[in-house]
Amino acid sequence: MAVKAKTKIKTAPARQTAPPASTYPISSELEVRIRKRFPNPEGTFNLNVHFRALAGFTILFGASGAGKTTLLDCIAGLSDPDEGRIVVGGEDLYDSEKKRNLPAWKRRIGYVHQDLALFPHLTAEENIAYGLRSLSATERTSRSREILARFRLDRLRDRRPAQISGGERQRVALARALVTEPRALLLDEPLAALDRPTKSSLVADLSKWNQDHRIPILFVTHNGEEVFALGDEVIVLDAGRIVAQGPPHEVMRAPRLETVAQLSGFENIFDATVVAQHEDRGTMTCQLESGRVENDAVELETPLVRAEVGSRLRVGVRAGDLLLATEKPRGLSARNILPGTIRQLEQRDVIITAMVECSGAEFEVHLTLAARDALQLAPDKSVWIVVKTHSCHLMGM
Amino acid sequence: MNWQAFWLTVRLAAIVSTLLIAIGIPIAYWLTNSRWRWKFLVEAAVALPIVLPPTVLGFYVLVALGSRSPLGRWWESLTGHTLAFTFEGLVIGSLLYSLPFAVQPFAASFGGVDPSLLRASASLGHSPVQTFRRIVLPLSKTGLVTGFALSFAHTLGEFGVVLMVGGNIPGVTRTISIDIYDQVQTANYSSANCTALLLLIVSFVVLSIVYGLNRRPWAVGPWR
Numbered sequence: 207m208a209v210k211a212k213t214k215i216k217t218a219p220a221r222q223t224a225p226p227a228s229t230y231p232i233s234s235e236l237e238v239r240i241r242k243r244f245p246n247p248e249g250t251f252n253l254n255v256h257f258r259a260l261a262g263f264t265i266l267f268g269a270s271g272a273g274k275t276t277l278l279d280c281i282a283g284l285s286d287p288d289e290g291r292i293v294v295g296g297e298d299l300y301d302s303e304k305k306r307n308l309p310a311w312k313r314r315i316g317y318v319h320q321d322l323a324l325f326p327h328l329t330a331e332e333n334i335a336y337g338l339r340s341l342s343a344t345e346r347t348s349r350s351r352e353i354l355a356r357f358r359l360d361r362l363r364d365r366r367p368a369q370i371s372g373g374e375r376q377r378v379a380l381a382r383a384l385v386t387e388p389r390a391l392l393l394d395e396p397l398a399a400l401d402r403p404t405k406s407s408l409v410a411d412l413s414k415w416n417q418d419h420r421i422p423i424l425f426v427t428h429n430g431e432e433v434f435a436l437g438d439e440v441i442v443l444d445a446g447r448i449v450a451q452g453p454p455h456e457v458m459r460a461p462r463l464e465t466v467a468q469l470s471g472f473e474n475i476f477d478a479t480v481v482a483q484h485e486d487r488g489t490m491t492c493q494l495e496s497g498r499v500e501n502d503a504v505e506l507e508t509p510l511v512r513a514e515v516g517s518r519l520r521v522g523v524r525a526g527d528l529l530l531a532t533e534k535p536r537g538l539s540a541r542n543i544l545p546g547t548i549r550q551l552e553q554r555d556v557i558i559t560a561m562v563e564c565s566g567a568e569f570e571v572h573l574t575l576a577a578r579d580a581l582q583l584a585p586d587k588s589v590w591i592v593v594k595t596h597s598c599h600l601m602g603m
Numbered sequence: 604m605n606w607q608a609f610w611l612t613v614r615l616a617a618i619v620s621t622l623l624i625a626i627g628i629p630i631a632y633w634l635t636n637s638r639w640r641w642k643f644l645v646e647a648a649v650a651l652p653i654v655l656p657p658t659v660l661g662f663y664v665l666v667a668l669g670s671r672s673p674l675g676r677w678w679e680s681l682t683g684h685t686l687a688f689t690f691e692g693l694v695i696g697s698l699l700y701s702l703p704f705a706v707q708p709f710a711a712s713f714g715g716v717d718p719s720l721l722r723a724s725a726s727l728g729h730s731p732v733q734t735f736r737r738i739v740l741p742l743s744k745t746g747l748v749t750g751f752a753l754s755f756a757h758t759l760g761e762f763g764v765v766l767m768v769g770g771n772i773p774g775v776t777r778t779i780s781i782d783i784y785d786q787v788q789t790a791n792y793s794s795a796n797c798t799a800l801l802l803l804i805v806s807f808v809v810l811s812i813v814y815g816l817n818r819r820p821w822a823v824g825p826w827r
Contacts, residue, residue: 337727
């Protein structure tokens with residue numbers, strides 16, 4: 207079964223930074239091993255994951271449609287997996303073998319969704335106290351006042367969600383989930399709608415809270431910056447499967463897989479074959495598989511890696527690292543100067559995206575408006591693409 | 604102006620619309636949340652009184668309440684008299700007659716509650732019943748008021764069912780619309796007009812309240 211094959215790689219517990227001195231010595235751990243199939247517009251979607259998350263931030267990273275929200279819903283008990291097991295702090299929340307499936311409201315998992323879902327008929331304080339149903343009225347008040355202060359929400363206590371700003375709503379939603387002292391926290395893009403200063407102050411509050419309450423926090427995002435800002439550990443999800451897991455700098459800076467490369471900013475990814483190695487120069491020549499006849503296929507000089515002639519790999523190039531010239535450049539240090547034709551020019555904000563075809567391989571190139579005008583670039587114009595050897599990032603296939 | 608008939612009608616409408624809150628909420632809740640494949644049959648049955656001629660409904664209610672039906676016999680053994688041609692019988696007939704006017708606004712407002720709020724409530728440790736009480740009901744206030752007012756107004760003006768089930772017994776089953784009919788039959792037009800106008804005004808006021816409430820979003824509405 208596929209699960210078995212995958213567990214080999216994925217069961218390695220999330221690596222953590224040294225836990226700070228904590229008033230809550232017990233740290234819980236979240237282990238998820240689930241499969242779920244469900245129909246979606248493109249056919250059947252298969253979620254099939256196995257991972258462990260220790261106390262601290264674990265970033266769930268992936269394009270939309272990768273299954274991140276479905277995964278969180280399964281952990282929260284709002285959606286049922288087909289099979290598998292979900293354990294938090296030693297307790298089974300879900301176990302298909304034991305036929306155990308704790309309802310969402312008994313799981314004690316905090317969940318903040320992107321749409322926040324604040325109760326519109328309750329004030330900020332009532333929203334926060336909502337999850338403290340089992341406590342006495344006085345304790346409820348003191349606990350919610352405490353967290354109101356902690357998240358700097360005191361003055362909004364009696365306001366309803368409609369009467370406060372977006373950033374404040376986000377704070378209330380977070381406080382509402384945290385005040386219940388959940389065993390794990392699920393955050394589904396809680397910062398997506400916030401401006402940068404609001405975002406970083408919220409992240410600071412959350413990190414501070416996490417130092418006192420060591421619980422696993424699964425943080426969904428498709429924003430690469432948030433991965434570096436928060437993550438002790440990153441899990442990259444693609445089409446329902448975990449394709450990479452590890453500390454952010456390892457996963458994000460050395461992308462081994464196409465999904466990671468795309469997410470991390472390689473607009474150009476080509477399948478290629480190593481055709482020659484030049485150990486004296488520290489480079490090698492790779493031929494791009496562009497679908498055209500072999501003899502006019504594009505060849506790129508790339509950094510030398512340990513790969514045999516004839517082996518296949520992927521080359522990633524950032525669109526912003528490419529140069530365009532209207533005449534063949536001379537006296538240039540860059541090793542790759544390829545003739546091509548502009549197929550399409552498109553303006554996105556202040557960036558011009560040019561699609562340039564070179565013997566069947568299509569490159570995406572990012573230019574400034576000024577560059578477009580100075581070079582008088584237009585569709586069907588012949589140009590030269592300049593690619594530095596060290597702008598070619600090699601990835602295994 | 605027959606005040607006896609007027610107050611009898613108001614009493615009937617108040618009892619029926621109050622009972623319909625209690626009966627309609629569970630039915631509407633079930634209709635909103637059930638995934639039963641034959642649910643549409645129940646929906647059709649609940650909506651039936653909207654299209655059914657009141658005489659048809661009244662006829663079957665009369666048969667069901669009569670001493671030949673199990674319900675009628677059980678009531679007779681309990682109280683010593685039959686349900687037909689009594690105020691209680693009128694209440695039962697009116698409950699059925701006005702059921703969709705309560706259930707449909709209830710169900711619409713329950714269904715209109717953002718499902719993400721229900722999910723949030725569950726994640727915060729509330730069972731479905733607690734969630735219903737603390738989130739769904741408060742957010743459905745206008746739907747509840749609408750259902751109450753519509754079934755009240757609808758019961759006020761009912762004629763066919765009353766005539767079939769209750770007959771025309773002054774002080775017991777003679778409602779205001781039957782009174783109007785009687786007055787017209789005896790060519791007492793000015794009295795009929797007076798009563799009819801009152802019914803018109805009351806119905807208009809009730810509906811104005813309903814639409815006035817629905818016009819405003821609850822956040823800035825009369826409940827704070």
